[in-house]
Amino acid sequence: MARAPADPAAIAAAREAAVAAALESLAGLAPSSVLSARLRRAAPLVAACDPAAADVADPAWAALLDAVTVQETRLYRHPSQADRAGALLPPILRRAREAGRGFRILSAGCATGEEAFTLAAQAMHAEASASGLEVLGLDLCRPALASAAQGVIAPGLGDPLGLVPAELRPWLADAEGSPRLHPALHRSLEFRRANLLEGLGATGLDVIFCRNVLIYLTDTARARVVDSLIAALRPGGLLALGPSDRPPAGLESLGEAIWRKPDA
Numbered sequence: 001m002a003r004a005p006a007d008p009a010a011i012a013a014a015r016e017a018a019v020a021a022a023l024e025s026l027a028g029l030a031p032s033s034v035l036s037a038r039l040r041r042a043a044p045l046v047a048a049c050d051p052a053a054a055d056v057a058d059p060a061w062a063a064l065l066d067a068v069t070v071q072e073t074r075l076y077r078h079p080s081q082a083d084r085a086g087a088l089l090p091p092i093l094r095r096a097r098e099a100g101r102g103f104r105i106l107s108a109g110c111a112t113g114e115e116a117f118t119l120a121a122q123a124m125h126a127e128a129s130a131s132g133l134e135v136l137g138l139d140l141c142r143p144a145l146a147s148a149a150q151g152v153i154a155p156g157l158g159d160p161l162g163l164v165p166a167e168l169r170p171w172l173a174d175a176e177g178s179p180r181l182h183p184a185l186h187r188s189l190e191f192r193r194a195n196l197l198e199g200l201g202a203t204g205l206d207v208i209f210c211r212n213v214l215i216y217l218t219d220t221a222r223a224r225v226v227d228s229l230i231a232a233l234r235p236g237g238l239l240a241l242g243p244s245d246r247p248p249a250g251l252e253s254l255g256e257a258i259w260r261k262p263d264a
């Protein structure tokens with residue numbers, strides 16, 4: 001008996017579903033209307049991905065991850081949390097100095113880098129020096145990382161400096177008040193491509209920010225990422241999550257979705 005011709009729309013829908021399932025196990029991305037819309041928009045990229053061989057290092061999968069992840073960010077995002085972080089940084093910076101070591105900050109899911117830029121500016125403001133300061137940004141999205149590594153402050157919506165307090169502007173703006181990273185601040189930054197689901201490749205961190213990232217992940221992936229963030233923090237270190245993220249177990253709340261890992 002002759003088979004009915006395959007329906008191209010049904011084939012595309014089946015491929016999209018298989019690719020969405022592979023993205024979930026690969027990067028922890030949860031099914032959502034945003035993800036479905038992005039997958040539909042990226043149909044040629046979806047068609048190029050083999051669901052049976054998902055791999056973040058594979059060029060077809062890397063291109064798809066670039067297209068479906070959400071990079072919304074800005075300087076001094078969530079100002080009340082940023083204010084709280086600014087108040088909490090000086091004592092732990094001082095502790096690191098007294099111990100004769102550098103100070104390490106991670107922005108996990110850094111997108112185009114504005115969270116890392118803000119944290120670096122806050123640490124520079126607290127210490128008036130970049131000596132020993134290391135700020136690492138990790139993300140999967142290659143174009144976002146390229147922009148971050150160049151130190152470009154993304155134009156975004158409205159004035160990129162609009163939320164930035166006056167005392168941080170010398171690190172984030174030029175003499176005319178246009179957005180620009182201070183060269184010393186730029187030198188303290190490093191950006192790397194990494195899948196948070198596969199570990200961070202960094203330990204001994206004093207401060208970790210992972211905001212507006214876990215909301216895109218499944219419950220299982222969130223738990224895995226939060227466990228690796230806590231493991232990478234020094235005792236006494238700070239973890240900042242997004243405003244709607246679940247509280248991490250075993251950490252002390254300092255308010256504004258900032259948590260402290262107990263001293264060893």
Ligand SMILES: C[S@@+](CC[C@H](N)C(=O)[O-])C[C@H]1O[C@@H](n2cnc3c(N)ncnc32)[C@H](O)[C@@H]1O
Pocket residue numbers: 027028069070071072073074077108109110111112115138139140141144194195196197210211212213216
């Ligand atoms: C909305 S942005 C958040 C940027 C910044 N943290 C902020 O709050 O402004 C979310 C970022 O998480 C990244 N991301 C999502 N899943 C990831 C994963 N499994 N590994 C690494 N980065 C991931 C996305 O590529 C995106 O750049």
